[in-house]
Amino acid sequence: MLHEAEEKEEETVKGTKEAILEVIERPGDNRTEGGREGIGTRALENKMELIGLGLSYGDRKVLEDINMPIPARSITAVIGPSGCGKSSLLRCLNRMNELVDGARVEGKVLLDGEDVYANGFDVVGLRRRVGMVFQKPNPFPKSIYENVAYGPRLYGVKQRKVLDRIVEESLRRAALWDEVKDKLGSSALSLSGGQQQRLCIARVLAVQPEVILLDEPCSALDPISTQRIEDLLHELKELYTIVIVTHNMQQAARVSDFTGFITIDEQGSPGRLVEFGETREVFTNPKEKKTEDYITGRFG
Amino acid sequence: MKPHLKREEKAGPPAPVAAGPADPLRGQKETVVRWVLRLCALVSVLGLFLMVIFLFRESLPAWREAGAANIFSSEWSPDKGKYGILIFLVGTMAVSTGSLIIGAPLALGTAVYLHAYAKPSWKRFIGRGLEVLAGVPSIILGWLGFTTLVPLVRRFAGGTGMGILPASIVLAVMILPTIATIARDSLEAVPKAFAEASLSMGATRWQTLRRVTIPAAWPGILAAVILGLGRALGETMAVAMVIGPATAFPKNLITPTHTLTTKIMLEMGESTGVHRSSLFAMALILLALSMFLIWLVRRLSAKTIKGTSGGAFYC
Amino acid sequence: MRGYSRTIAKPEINTSEAGLKNGNGWRGLLEKKAARAAARARWAERVASFIFRTSAAVSLVVLAFIIGTILARGLGTALDPSFLFGKPQALKEGGGIGPMLFSSLYLTLLTSVIVVPLGVGAALYLAEFSREGRLVRLIRWGTESLSSISSVIFGIFGMVFFVIYLRFGYSLLAGALTLTLMNLPTVMRVTEESVRAVPGSYREASLSLGASRWETTKKVVLPAALPGITTGVVLTMGRIMGESAALVYTVGIFVRKIPLSPLQPAAPMAANIWHIYTEGALIPDWMRVASGEAAALLVLVLFFNLAAGALAGIIRKKMGIMN
Numbered sequence: 001m002l003h004e005a006e007e008k009e010e011e012t013v014k015g016t017k018e019a020i021l022e023v024i025e026r027p028g029d030n031r032t033e034g035g036r037e038g039i040g041t042r043a044l045e046n047k048m049e050l051i052g053l054g055l056s057y058g059d060r061k062v063l064e065d066i067n068m069p070i071p072a073r074s075i076t077a078v079i080g081p082s083g084c085g086k087s088s089l090l091r092c093l094n095r096m097n098e099l100v101d102g103a104r105v106e107g108k109v110l111l112d113g114e115d116v117y118a119n120g121f122d123v124v125g126l127r128r129r130v131g132m133v134f135q136k137p138n139p140f141p142k143s144i145y146e147n148v149a150y151g152p153r154l155y156g157v158k159q160r161k162v163l164d165r166i167v168e169e170s171l172r173r174a175a176l177w178d179e180v181k182d183k184l185g186s187s188a189l190s191l192s193g194g195q196q197q198r199l200c201i202a203r204v205l206a207v208q209p210e211v212i213l214l215d216e217p218c219s220a221l222d223p224i225s226t227q228r229i230e231d232l233l234h235e236l237k238e239l240y241t242i243v244i245v246t247h248n249m250q251q252a253a254r255v256s257d258f259t260g261f262i263t264i265d266e267q268g269s270p271g272r273l274v275e276f277g278e279t280r281e282v283f284t285n286p287k288e289k290k291t292e293d294y295i296t297g298r299f300g
Numbered sequence: 301m302k303p304h305l306k307r308e309e310k311a312g313p314p315a316p317v318a319a320g321p322a323d324p325l326r327g328q329k330e331t332v333v334r335w336v337l338r339l340c341a342l343v344s345v346l347g348l349f350l351m352v353i354f355l356f357r358e359s360l361p362a363w364r365e366a367g368a369a370n371i372f373s374s375e376w377s378p379d380k381g382k383y384g385i386l387i388f389l390v391g392t393m394a395v396s397t398g399s400l401i402i403g404a405p406l407a408l409g410t411a412v413y414l415h416a417y418a419k420p421s422w423k424r425f426i427g428r429g430l431e432v433l434a435g436v437p438s439i440i441l442g443w444l445g446f447t448t449l450v451p452l453v454r455r456f457a458g459g460t461g462m463g464i465l466p467a468s469i470v471l472a473v474m475i476l477p478t479i480a481t482i483a484r485d486s487l488e489a490v491p492k493a494f495a496e497a498s499l500s501m502g503a504t505r506w507q508t509l510r511r512v513t514i515p516a517a518w519p520g521i522l523a524a525v526i527l528g529l530g531r532a533l534g535e536t537m538a539v540a541m542v543i544g545p546a547t548a549f550p551k552n553l554i555t556p557t558h559t560l561t562t563k564i565m566l567e568m569g570e571s572t573g574v575h576r577s578s579l580f581a582m583a584l585i586l587l588a589l590s591m592f593l594i595w596l597v598r599r600l601s602a603k604t605i606k607g608t609s610g611g612a613f614y615c
Numbered sequence: 616m617r618g619y620s621r622t623i624a625k626p627e628i629n630t631s632e633a634g635l636k637n638g639n640g641w642r643g644l645l646e647k648k649a650a651r652a653a654a655r656a657r658w659a660e661r662v663a664s665f666i667f668r669t670s671a672a673v674s675l676v677v678l679a680f681i682i683g684t685i686l687a688r689g690l691g692t693a694l695d696p697s698f699l700f701g702k703p704q705a706l707k708e709g710g711g712i713g714p715m716l717f718s719s720l721y722l723t724l725l726t727s728v729i730v731v732p733l734g735v736g737a738a739l740y741l742a743e744f745s746r747e748g749r750l751v752r753l754i755r756w757g758t759e760s761l762s763s764i765s766s767v768i769f770g771i772f773g774m775v776f777f778v779i780y781l782r783f784g785y786s787l788l789a790g791a792l793t794l795t796l797m798n799l800p801t802v803m804r805v806t807e808e809s810v811r812a813v814p815g816s817y818r819e820a821s822l823s824l825g826a827s828r829w830e831t832t833k834k835v836v837l838p839a840a841l842p843g844i845t846t847g848v849v850l851t852m853g854r855i856m857g858e859s860a861a862l863v864y865t866v867g868i869f870v871r872k873i874p875l876s877p878l879q880p881a882a883p884m885a886a887n888i889w890h891i892y893t894e895g896a897l898i899p900d901w902m903r904v905a906s907g908e909a910a911a912l913l914v915l916v917l918f919f920n921l922a923a924g925a926l927a928g929i930i931r932k933k934m935g936i937m938n
């Protein structure tokens with residue numbers, strides 16, 4: 001098929017084939033700046049930061065004045081009642097909101113200190129650095145291999161050997177390799193829902209993002225699959241900055257290091273950030289009455 | 301039926317829904333209605349069979365007296381007993397191919413624009429425009445071709461200005477809405493989640509289309525083109541007014557020639573005997589061609605259904 | 616299965632500073648390539664966007680050209696009552712298209728009266744009263760095949776079957792029956808689509824109240840599907856109005872007097888334009904007559920086309936809660 005043709009194609013990027021392969025053998029340099037602290041003693045450094053973020057669809061304001069940090073290499077959960085705009089918030093982080101007609105963003109979203117909404121900011125680069133996993137597993141109707149190779153191919157990786165390594169390593173990191181290594185050529189749609197979602201995570205990992213956004217990634221999954229994904233997130237946070245939106249407070253409490261609580265005052269008013277802090281603090285000792293009401297189930 | 305009656309029925313024993321006829325004739329009425337509706341539905345099948353039977357019956361003399369070898373030859377001169385239809389077959393193929401070459405890219409481009417690039421207001425406006433274009437009668441397109449396109453071709457290319465080129469252009473306009481609408485529908489039927497995933501990885505709209513959406517919609521797009529081809533094969537008036545006509549193989553794109561449909565239309569009124577019968581033979585061949593295309597489209601749509609539910613179809 | 620069989624040990628996660636600084640990690644590789652790929656992709660996007668936008672623009676221009684030219688050349692003539700309602704002339708100037716206009720409307724009405732009940736009934740059978748089986752497959756196959764057949768074939772079939780075999784002669788009825796067969800698939804399709812779009816809960820509510828299938832269909836399903844059916848029917852009427860190839864040998868292409876009986880020959884406008892094209896030389900001002908007739912026909916067809924959408928809206932509004 002098409003790969004044979006591509007295999008023949010010479011690698012055009014600097015360096016020989018061997019050098020590239022060697023690099024792929026040790027793909028560990030995922031941690032960019034701030035890596036020197038080492039795992040375990042992570043500094044509270046903000047990978048991203050929302051400053052006065054507002055969002056409106058046409059005349060309708062969805063989010064207003066959100067100020068919130070996203071600490072590097074940890075899991076930040078965004079919780080709140082349905083319809084509070086938490087998914088929209090997530091989509092502001094990699095500018096996916098631009099695909100909605102009439103969407104308008106105010107304020108700033110900083111990634112490593114740079115405003116991603118600044119004029120001339122490279123959106124393609126942004127989306128490579130900030131990957132996204134959706135609510136419903138949405139693998140492409142292609143083979144498992146092609147799903148994971150999609151991103152690297154998009155960025156011009158054509159050499160089969162390099163792709164093979166990337167696919168394997170991504171699937172390993174997504175804890176899916178052992179289940180699919182013998183059927184990489186079969187359709188991704190033949191996998192179970194939980195496997196599909198992990199494949200979507202592998203697809204994102206394949207482009208080595210710095211931040212991974214997850215939009216209620218487990219809402220369509222059974223408890224066992226959910227458990228596997230949560231375990232996976234725990235492993236991944238050593239290497240990536242993770243933001244997860246969830247309406248499941250137990251999940252937020254289980255997996256996240258930091259939690260932001262967003263809510264709306266009434267139907268139709270914009271969502272606001274009520275509280276942000278370390279998850280343990282937010283759940284055991286909330287500063288705001290609204291947070292406490294929500295967490296204890298008195299509201300929402 | 302009064303409301304309180306309904307309530308009484310519902311309050312009765314837990315009989316199966318709608319199975320307790322209060323009116324003894326009700327069940328019979330239901331059967332009669334079912335039969336009447338079934339007969340309505342069978343009209344289309346009956347009509348198709350009648351068409352095939354009568355076309356075949358009328359074409360019998362041609363098959364019997366002239367023979368298939370004569371019919372599938374290239375010489376047409378009924379007064380000498382030659383009934384070769386190859387000229388018209390070639391003409392039909394040429395104008396259909398020509399119309400696809402001109403019309404399909406335009407239509408597919410429009411479909412992709414409507415699916416991925418247009419703002420909602422333009423989407424509505426151009427979508428509506430395509431509906432209107434589909435409704436423009438073929439005789440009007442033919443007339444317009446005859447009064448504007450033919451003189452234009454004559455001025456720039458000489459000759460009569462009639463032939464395969466103007467016919468292809470007119471046909472391209474006719475099949476444009478057919479292809480564009482169906483192709484757009486099949487693009488829209490691809491789950492948005494695929495495109496979203498692709499865009500979220502930094503793909504551009506075109507990359508997303510090329511790598512995800514278009515491959516997923518491919519059977520539908522192909523079906524759209526085939527249906528367009530079907531329309532081009534069968535079109536009569538618009539072609540007849542700009543193709544010449546002349547019973548001769550086309551020397552180039554602007555010499556008058558004939559297609560199956562134009563030949564049938566122009567000679568049916570003034571022919572008798574085997575000559576007339578051979579026109580019916582042409583109709584039968586055309587009918588077989590279009591039914592073959594419909595069969596192709598059905599195969600493709602079956603594939604689409606299989607493809608979306610899994611399987612290696614898209615790889 | 617792809618040729619992927621190599622298994623390699625899970626690589627160690629390399630956290631060394633050196634690997635980072637060299638920028639030659641997996642991410643480094645992607646970053647390096649992505650810059651070039653992105654530039655290429657931006658280019659391709661620009662070109663693709665241009666091509667698609669241009670295609671759409673060309674389509675629009677073509678439509679505008681067609682409507683503009685036809686109306687510019689003929690609307691003046693068409694709006695003249697002495698042309699629109701006048702008597703046609705064969706060898707003199709100044710003929711009108713009165714009988715042709717009447718024929719078109721008559722034929723459209725006659726065809727609709729036959730094809731709509733038939734098509735709606737057939738669609739109701741397919742959507743509400745049948746189960747997928749051999750019979751339904753046969754009907755669908757027949758309908759699809761019918762919809763693919765060229766109109767000139769319908770025309771010559773109508774000629775041998777209705778005109779000659781059933782001895783209707785060249786007549787509105789023969790034409791109407793031919794057009795019925797031709798438009799049956801469209802009416803069936805739009806009706807079935809609208810009927811299937813009615814939520815199942817409507818039916819369940821009615822059936823659970825003890826109504827029979829037919830009562831449910833009549834009182835619940837059909838009213839809810841009416842806007843969609845109306846749109847489809849009016850669009851089909853526009854199509855009937857514009858049909859010519861199927862009518863040349865079933866209805867006729869030229870008459871002097873207004874046809875009153877459905878068994879009389881007639882000359883719908885579309886077919887009459889064909890007459891003028893082929894016998895043009897007989898009419899001194901054929902260009903004027905054909906242009907005027909084309910414009911009148913186009914206006915009528917456009918009217919039906921635009922009315923289709925508007926009517927559905929009106930019905931929806933009248934029924935209020937139904938939709």
